[in-house]
Amino acid sequence: xxxxxxxxxxxxxxxxxxxxLRCDPISGHTALYWYRQSLGQGPEFLIYFQGTGAxxxxxxxNDRFFAVRPEGSVSTLKIQRTERGDSxxxxxxxxxxxNNSPLHFGNGTRLTVT
Amino acid sequence: xxxxxxxxxxxSVQEGRISILxxxxxxxxxxxxxxxxxxPAEGPTFLISISSIKDKNEDGRFTVxxxxxxxxxxxxIVPSQPGDSxxxxxxxxxxxxDMRFGAGTRLTVKx
Numbered sequence: 530x531x532x533x534x535x536x537x538x539x540x541x542x543x544x545x546x547x548x549x550l551r552c553d554p555i556s557g558h559t560a561l562y563w564y565r566q567s568l569g570q571g572p573e574f575l576i577y578f579q580g581t582g583a584x585x586x587x588x589x590x591n592d593r594f595f596a597v598r599p600e601g602s603v604s605t606l607k608i609q610r611t612e613r614g615d616s617x618x619x620x621x622x623x624x625x626x627x628n629n630s631p632l633h634f635g636n637g638t639r640l641t642v643t
Numbered sequence: 644x645x646x647x648x649x650x651x652x653x654x655s656v657q658e659g660r661i662s663i664l665x666x667x668x669x670x671x672x673x674x675x676x677x678x679x680x681x682x683p684a685e686g687p688t689f690l691i692s693i694s695s696i697k698d699k700n701e702d703g704r705f706t707v708x709x710x711x712x713x714x715x716x717x718x719x720i721v722p723s724q725p726g727d728s729x730x731x732x733x734x735x736x737x738x739x740x741d742m743r744f745g746a747g748t749r750l751t752v753k754x
Contacts, residue, residue: 564744569652571647571732571734571745571746571747572732572744573744574743585741588741620686620687628738629675629694629736631677631692632677632742634679634687634688636684636685636686637686
């Protein structure tokens with residue numbers, strides 16, 4: 530399939546641990562986004578990449594959250610010292626050029642911090 | 644801050660009737676608006692969009708209306724079908740840098 534792929538689909542971790550969530554965008558899409566969705570809420574913006582650089586990281590809640598996209602394709606969202614409040618579905622999306630084009634979402638990674 | 648609001652958490656309509664989903668926004672800089680549809684355990688799927696230079700965009704059974712003066716947009720689905728049952732998210736963006744989503748409206752279309 531040519532869609533956005535996110536792995537793992539589910540992740541359970543203990544409070545205080547480190548986790549990495551991976552996103553493979555649609556081939557050729559230069560813009561990549563990370564969102565977080567909690568139950569009963571809409572997706573909450575975290576960070577946006579244009580190519581390799583983070584064009585806007587204003588949505589990252591604190592310095593425990595970090596994301597990279599070293600080659601302008603695959604991206605990894607990293608969460609240090611996880612807390613129970615980090616439990617949510619983490620959604621990745623990509624778009625053709627980030628210029629008012631629709632976002633295409635993956636199915637998300639459900640993170641549960643126990 | 645809730646820049647995009649969907650005030651109706653749920654909506655139920657009869658098959659064949661019109662579904663109207665509403666969305667309000669507060670940031671007058673938004674210039675691109677979208678509707679997404681989401682099924683359980685899947686990511687949101689793009690449905691239809693509208694640029695701020697238009698007030699209506701139609702795609703088959705789906706029409707999006709934009710009222711810039713009221714900072715309001717709506718999605719009309721007619722005729723509604725049971726397969727349309729899903730959660731619908733309204734989204735708004737300025738230069739696509741920071742797309743904001745509403746909390747969603749769960750639509751149920753009854754046969």
